[in-house]
Amino acid sequence: MAVYTEVPQDEAAALLRELQLGELTALRGIQGGIENTNYFATTVLDGAETEHVLTVFERLGFEQLPYYLRLMKHLAQKGIPVPEPAANTRGEILHRLQGKPAAVVNKLAGHSELRPSVVHCEAVGAMLARMHLAGQDFAMQQPNLRGLAWWNETVPVVLPHLSDDQATLIRSELAYQNHVAAQPAFKALPHGPVHADLFRDNVMFDGDRLCGFFDFYFAGNDSWLFDLAVTLNDWCIFHGDEAADGLHDERRAHAMLASYQSVRPLTAAERQLLPAMLRAGALRFWLSRLWDWHLPREAAMLKPHDPGHFERVLRERVRQARDLADSLRDAGGVPA
Known part of the structure; x- marks a missing residue:
């Protein structure tokens, strides 16, 4: 758990009253996450008790946050199950x-499904496609702040903390991703608002029923394919087992891709570039975990994620x- 800012109960209570949400009876820190205080x-x-999530933003400023909050409200009003920000009388x-x-x-109902089945992956794939389509007419623009520009800035910062083998891998992959990004096919990819962090702990389920997506504070305008690749890299990868950690799970990946495409079929360029975007998604999270691991901020409670998992994903x-590419063809992932 990360709590960077201790919020006095009376100050939180005053805000909740201003938002006409009632009288505060309990305030407790949330486990998980390392970016914000929650x-x-x-x-x-x-007489009715209600649960809310109070977030204090530690890195994002007042000038950036309207994009995330307005996007959540836009999606909620389009019928996508996401948390809706509370407004005051103004x-x-x-x-x-x-x-x-x-x-x-x-607060969304349900719980995170950390050991997802094919059914869970199908539900996430279809809802992700619905979310992409629902965001097409969102008027605000903001780039993915953890995209290629950030990778180019951050790799030199983490290099001193890496072994020679790790440094060779991260330099090579960064060069490859810069090459891919310069291609016309990449520039033509369908794009719009993306979640960019749709991991298992950012989705709620009640049994097999998907209750919602949350934690949009890495969102930005990027290719929808990158968003799908980030999601595949968490939901359709083996976790934890020492022998299999980071390996691709073909069955769950087929299910997610087929379900996504039942709502929004991939273009030819997307099918061609999916393997490259899976590598991009792995690089992005290996790099951010290296940053948090070697250059941590002070917090009352903080446990950064082990960067080794996404190093293994990238290598695979x-x-x-x-x-x-061959294994995903049956789900329409890439062409022969």
Whole structure:
């Protein structure tokens, strides 16, 4: 758990009253996540108890946050199950606590499914496609702040902390991704608002029923294919087992791709570039975990993710690029 900013209960209570959400009865830190300070806030209004999520933003500023919050409200109003930011009587959804930006959203039902089945992957694939289509007419623009430009800036910063073998891999992959990004096919990829961090712990299920996506604070405008690749790299990869950690799970990947394409079929360029984007997604999260591991910030409670997992994912994505293309063909992932 990461709590960078201790929020006094009376200050949180005043904000919740301003938002007409009732009287605060409990405030507790949320496990998971290393970017922001998050609390569950329980309120009572007209005798009914309701759960909310209170977030204090540690890296994002007042100028960046309207994009994320307005995107969530836009998607919620389009019927996508995402948390909807609470507004005060002036219609403002971005607030201030302890001198920092803050927001309050409704708490989604259900729990994270950390051992997803084919059924869970199908549900996520279809909802991700629906979300992409629902965001097409979102008017605000903001680049993916953890995209290629950030990779180029950050690789030199983490290089001193890597072994020679790791440094060779990360330099090689960064060069490859810059080459891919310069291609006309890449520039023609369908794009729009993306979640960019749709890991298993950012989706809620009640049994097999998908209750919603949350934690949009890495969102930005990017290729939809990159968003799909990031999702495949978490939901359709083996985790934890020492022998299999980081390996591709063909059955779950087929299910997610087929379900996504039942809503939004991939273009020819997307089918061609999917293996490259799977590598891009692995590089992005290996790099950010290296950053958090070697250059941590102070926090009351902080446990950064082990960067080794996404190093293994990247090595597998590079090693099996052609085999992976063959294995995904049946789901329409890439052409022969």
